[in-house]
Amino acid sequence: MKEDFLHYLWRLARFDLRDLTTTTDEPLTIQQFGVSNTNAGPDFDDARIRIGGLQWAGKVEMHLRSSEWYDHGHDRDPAYDGVILHVVLEEDRPVYRRDGSRIPCLELRQRIPAGVHNRYWRLLHNEYWVPCQTQLASVTAPVRALWLQRILAERLTRRSAAFAARLETEGRDWEAAFYLTLARVMGGKVNGEAMEMLAASLPLRLLQKHKHSLLQLEALLFGQSGLLPEPAAGEVAYVGQLRREYQLLRTKYELQPLPATAWRFLRMRPNNFPTVRIAQLACLYHRSGQLFGKALAAADVRELRNMFVVHLSNYWRDHYRFGPVGERRPARLGEAAVRSILINAVAPAYFTYGQMRGEQRFQDRAVELLEELPAESNAVIRQWNKLGWPAASAADSQALLELKSAYCAPTRCTSCAVGCAILNRPDAEGAPLLSLNEAARAYRLVG
Secondary structure, three states, X not given: OOHHHHHHHHHOOOOOOOOOEOOOOOXXXXXXXXXEOOOOOXXXXXXXXXXXXXXXXXXXXXXXXXXXXXXXXXXXXXXXOOEEXXXXXXXXXXOEOOOOOEOOEEEOOOOOOHHHXXXXXXXXXXXXXXXOHHHHHHOOHHHHHHHHHHHHHHHHHHHHHHHHHHHHHOOOOHHHHHHHHHHHHHHHHHHHHHHHHHHHHOOHHHHHHOOOOHHHHHHHHHHHHOOOOOOOOOOOHHHHHHHHHHHHHXXXXXXXXXXXXXXXXXXXXXXXXXXXXXXXXXXXXXXOOOHHHHHHHOOOHHHHHHHOOOEOOHHHHOOOOOOOOOOOOOOEOOHHHHHHHHXXXXXXXXXXXXXXXXXXXXXXXXXXXXXHOOOOOOHHHHHHHHOOOOOOOHHHHHHHHHHHHHHHOOOOHHHOHHHHHHHOOOOOOOOOOOOHHHHHHHHHHOO
């Protein structure tokens, strides 16, 4: 059992409330359960309880065993002096405040409905891809739709925080923050970190000085990447030109290149090779040094897509990396790559801009953009499809990706509206039915 199960029981009053007493046999009445605290400190704030003849207002802390109070160092933390009730599965040791007064304790071990406990146990102890996959069919469409909307907002907020961190690093320069974000997205899962390191080593203002020369942009990016090869007999003139340009620019700007070992080529499709992505990044900033401004001004998805349709220089039309000639192909960002940029760079940038500027329309625009784009296709989304939860748009696929990684993988079932809906099913043995108001309250409190 996890501590979050006690949080769930407390938030939704899913335990036997009749004839409550503390572990010292004092009558206990819960008048207000309080508000879940998502920051450091006790688990719930602003609770109201009555113990014996005394009225208490303050904080509630929860543990599986009462001795965890000492294991976690709460006895030395002044933030826990205001705890008025210790809610535990089992009291194995009395707990005292720093002033020596004993904290009243409520033990829930004998007050959990058997059906709720058993259902929770089954969620936690199985080997399914998601804990509740055999019970997903019981979750109603409204619960699913509302929860995916909430999860999408959580994902955008999390990605917005990452964008905001880059923004602060870049001195509130929106174009520079977008440049770093774009580079990371173009690198994908395998080379994303290396691409962002490359972008960080070449400030956007430096690229903008040379934006009118594609050769110089390529020389800067390939030289800094560490991927430019040593001189070799029979190499094409283009590679030598890149090397000479980079040597001049490296000396001028005192640049230090990344090690070539930062990049990964194995088990990748040639279209996703970092050399190809670097060449595409150079073309994007050759065409425009103000990509974020253009994205803000774009009238629709079609205009956004066109921003990222670039054609590479001649060498990269039949090469995937420096050296041998590859199969000739259209040397441009493919539809899937452009869609990834819109989902993972443009939408979070919109959302951050709306949050920080206080303009709700840009936050709405981020969601609308995802709703207009087709759903992503990857192993996670294909598995959700098999379970009967298909993604109709990128908004759905992004929400389902977040649901899997942030809730299902760590088995945060009691913090999930889907998990709560399953635990609250009326056929749970001994579990009382929820009223409509209680169900609405459950949905509001799960996060």
